[in-house]
Amino acid sequence: MRRGVGVRCGPGVALGSVLVKDEKDAKAPKSEQTRTLILETALRLFQERGYDKTTMRAIAQEAGVSVGNAYYYFSSKEHLVQGFYDRIAAEHRAAVRPVLDTETDLETRLTGVLLAWLDIAAPYHEFAAQFFKNAADPESPLSPFSPESEPAREAAISVHREVLSGSKAKVADELVGILPELMWLSQMGLVLYWVFDRSENSARSRRLAERGARLTTRGVSLSRFRVLRPLVRDVHELFTDFLPGMAEAASARKRR
Amino acid sequence: MRRGVGVRCGPGVALGSVLVKDEKDAKAPKSEQTRTLILETALRLFQERGYDKTTMRAIAQEAGVSVGNAYYYFSSKEHLVQGFYDRIAAEHRAAVRPVLDTETDLETRLTGVLLAWLDIAAPYHEFAAQFFKNAADPESPLSPFSPESEPAREAAISVHREVLSGSKAKVADELVGILPELMWLSQMGLVLYWVFDRSENSARSRRLAERGARLTTRGVSLSRFRVLRPLVRDVHELFTDFLPGMAEAASARKRR
Numbered sequence: 001m002r003r004g005v006g007v008r009c010g011p012g013v014a015l016g017s018v019l020v021k022d023e024k025d026a027k028a029p030k031s032e033q034t035r036t037l038i039l040e041t042a043l044r045l046f047q048e049r050g051y052d053k054t055t056m057r058a059i060a061q062e063a064g065v066s067v068g069n070a071y072y073y074f075s076s077k078e079h080l081v082q083g084f085y086d087r088i089a090a091e092h093r094a095a096v097r098p099v100l101d102t103e104t105d106l107e108t109r110l111t112g113v114l115l116a117w118l119d120i121a122a123p124y125h126e127f128a129a130q131f132f133k134n135a136a137d138p139e140s141p142l143s144p145f146s147p148e149s150e151p152a153r154e155a156a157i158s159v160h161r162e163v164l165s166g167s168k169a170k171v172a173d174e175l176v177g178i179l180p181e182l183m184w185l186s187q188m189g190l191v192l193y194w195v196f197d198r199s200e201n202s203a204r205s206r207r208l209a210e211r212g213a214r215l216t217t218r219g220v221s222l223s224r225f226r227v228l229r230p231l232v233r234d235v236h237e238l239f240t241d242f243l244p245g246m247a248e249a250a251s252a253r254k255r256r
Numbered sequence: 257m258r259r260g261v262g263v264r265c266g267p268g269v270a271l272g273s274v275l276v277k278d279e280k281d282a283k284a285p286k287s288e289q290t291r292t293l294i295l296e297t298a299l300r301l302f303q304e305r306g307y308d309k310t311t312m313r314a315i316a317q318e319a320g321v322s323v324g325n326a327y328y329y330f331s332s333k334e335h336l337v338q339g340f341y342d343r344i345a346a347e348h349r350a351a352v353r354p355v356l357d358t359e360t361d362l363e364t365r366l367t368g369v370l371l372a373w374l375d376i377a378a379p380y381h382e383f384a385a386q387f388f389k390n391a392a393d394p395e396s397p398l399s400p401f402s403p404e405s406e407p408a409r410e411a412a413i414s415v416h417r418e419v420l421s422g423s424k425a426k427v428a429d430e431l432v433g434i435l436p437e438l439m440w441l442s443q444m445g446l447v448l449y450w451v452f453d454r455s456e457n458s459a460r461s462r463r464l465a466e467r468g469a470r471l472t473t474r475g476v477s478l479s480r481f482r483v484l485r486p487l488v489r490d491v492h493e494l495f496t497d498f499l500p501g502m503a504e505a506a507s508a509r510k511r512r
Binding site for chain 2: 218
């Protein structure tokens with residue numbers, strides 16, 4: 001399932017290559033290898049020197065490629081971070097297969113998905129705390145709510161779509177489209193908590209994931225009460241209206 | 257009502273003295289004047305030079321007091337920020353009197369309270385964005401969720417308590433104790449949004465305040481449905497369990 005995901009190493013250690021794409025050939029082409037090398041070198045330098053202090057020149061030099069070559073793959077440091085988001089999202093999609101393929105209980109599915117995210121993000125915990133100030137601004141391209149983050153965000157939301165659709169929980173038709181986004185938003189709340197969590201092995205974040213999943217499950221089961229649906233819709237509308245990339249993503253989905 | 261609140265000046269401009277305490281004598285004693293002078297000098301330097309780069313020595317020098325004297329009033333830079341929080345809270349308590357004394361509609365009261373906060377915070381907008389990275393960590397003494405911020409937080413929550421109690425909205429007894437905290441938490445969501453809001457005069461934050469107040473009012477009116485109450489309690493419990501200062505504050509209130 002998790003082919004080539006060699007990521008359980010501490011910060012600063014070279015990260016294993018990640019090839020979770022559905023490629024027929026086990027060996028990635030040369031260009032993909034170079035791309036991965038640059039991305040991993042960048043992540044290592046971000047962790048060692050800090051995001052702000054790491055230049056594209058330093059990344060290229062450390063990776064042993066020309067600066068022009070580095071810019072060919074990632075036209076800015078921001079694009080490197082998007083590459084990092086895409087990679088986390090891809091690893092996560094692979095890691096949640098066991099629970100999504102076997103469990104039908106909504107709470108179990110959601111807990112599994114949230115804990116898998118914490119597992120995958122663990123090596124980047126130190127980096128996340130110092131990186132946070134660049135990503136907290138919803139207008140920043142590095143924000144999970146930015147238009148630039150749409151592919152990674154959309155991938156993450158689609159995981160929640162599957163959490164819901166594969167469960168035996170009954171969800172009103174009119175909420176099927178918006179609940180996954182709200183579940184992803186609460187995941188972002190968990191991520192924010194985790195960024196600052198100093199408990200050993202992020203134990204508190206793991207407990208929050210479990211408690212949050214239980215709460216979401218209760219909320220979903222209450223959605224059978226018709227009187228509540230306008231409120232759920234209003235909450236969703238509030239978020240999509242006020243978070244930069246969300247409105248665009250919602251209308252793009254409608255067009256599809 | 258807003259005696260001595262001379263705060264509508266841009267960042268970097270010396271701020272008027274703020275005496276919103278219920279003091280019989282219009283003129284503050286010397287020690288209070290010195291305290292205010294140090295606090296205002298600190299805020300000006302934080303805005304001009306940034307929080308991290310401003311030392312207590314520089315604040316004392318600029319205020320024309322000895323370093324020892326500055327430390328007598330504020331034992332650290334963090335205490336200065338707490339002083340700033342207390343001051344914002346005091347100004348806010350004064351500014352909301354007109355709406356809380358005359359309106360009984362919950363949405364009107366809450367909108368008034370949130371917009372008043374945005375008005376009062378406006379001069380500090382620039383400072384807030386650069387200061388944010390110090391306050392985002394819930395474990396930091398500067399976080400609104402820290403034990404150190406309890407007095408300012410408690411003052412802010414008590415405003416929401418009055419928003420609710422003075423309205424004609426019917427609230428179930430079992431929710432009276434927790435709704436004000438949840439309303440304050442949603443205010444913190446608004447503050448987070450405002451920190452990064454770049455629209456002119458924070459127009460988007462103002463619209464979010466109005467929309468949020470409407471949503472909260474709907475939520476409160478739904479609380480008459482008994483089936484929802486466990487969910488409200490669970491949400492509240494989640495926040496108080498996982499935010500550092502909230503649990504202590506809750507138990508302290510119980511003791512009173």
